[in-house]
Amino acid sequence: MTVFFANAAVKILLPPEAQKAEATLRRLGFGKLCDNAILSLNRAAESAAAQAKPIFIDAIKQMTIQDALNILTGNKDAATQYFRRATTIALTAKFKPVIHTSLSTAGAANIYGQLATQYNRIPFTFNKINPDLDDYVTARCIDGLFYEIALEELNIRQNLSARTTPLLQKVFGYFDKRKQ
Template sequence: MFTRIAGPLLVAGLLVAATPAAQAQTKTTTKKTTTTKTTTQTAAQKAAAAKAAAAKAAAAKAAADKAAAEKAAAAKAATPPPAPLTEAQASAGVKEALNKGIVKAVQFASEPDGFNLNDDIHIPFPEDAILMKTTLSKFPGMNTVIGTFETQLNRAAEAAAPKAKDIFLNALSNISITDALTLVTSGSTDAATQFLRKSTEAQLIAAFKPDITAAIDQVGAGAAYSKMTSQYNRIPLMTPVQTDLSAYTTQKAVDGLFILLAQEEAKIRKNPAARTSDILKQVFGRK
């Protein structure tokens, strides 16, 4: 009998004892589920908030860009276009640009090594005497003569360069008002320089040649050239060199001055910082 009663009681006791543990496990599972659900909801809320903030920032930027564009358009519409350039303004602008370029170009070319160390205008060994140069370089002592000869040619050009200033400046008066307007509106960065070259090159060559000839002898280029040609022309079967050294150096010196002048003109046309006066800004700052 005791056995029949004790069995059910033991089972009941075990059930009672198991109930709190089961309840605790259920509570833990529920808590974990609730926590996971809460975490998932928080992440979703953060993502939604971030998305909303990004959309708000994008909308604000779009509104600001639109407002800026409208403001710029309004300002442009409110600003009247500049008055057409007059012929008188064009003439004054071109002449001032050339005057400025002439002063700078002549000053630079006249300095020591103004020609000699400038790769753009350096006067090289005469083209028709290159064979002579190559041949004589094999003779003892001739390398020294050859090495200084080019420098002496450039020294001659530097010595003659100041004479170009007055010739250039006098030529400015020959630029008509109509020509000036055409030069200002030209798409070429050296239009005024090329115009000036057509009217002054022959005069420059004629004025330069006596000075170049004198300078060639003064700096020693003439003596060096005579020594080289004498040595070279004595070599059997060699065609004598007959370069007119004065004509060659004069042409190269004039070419160099126009190269420098063209560079100065291009600066004024392309670089606002080079327009150092009101008329230059007014004439060349319209594009």
């Protein structure tokens, strides 16, 4: 399972338009509210990411020989790019309702709504915050997932010990020899 909250590289923060509001709210004593909102965003993404496996398996089953050759002979992130192209639409469709439910159940939509409402009530705030989080968290979740996939792909390409299955050893070993 992908962990978002504890991993600074993929941790989902408040949307960029809300970060100024977050700073203001923290100064006004609403730090716990901000922390709860951020934690809820990440827990929703973690719940959604747990649903990804069948989508990736489907992408592997539909992979052509040309796709596989492009991955093996392509750039260091060729597999990641293949999976991004082959799965993003399905991941979005699968993740968005899970994230919506998780944000609602955990109270994150309510917490973020409160955060946005509190900020929008502050006098002289001109850039009001949109309290809808589903699209934002879904996109950040998918970005975080592909960040993790890219790291793993690079590890497999560079480290023999990361090739943990006989198939990975055979395939990458063959192409390593051909590159020499």
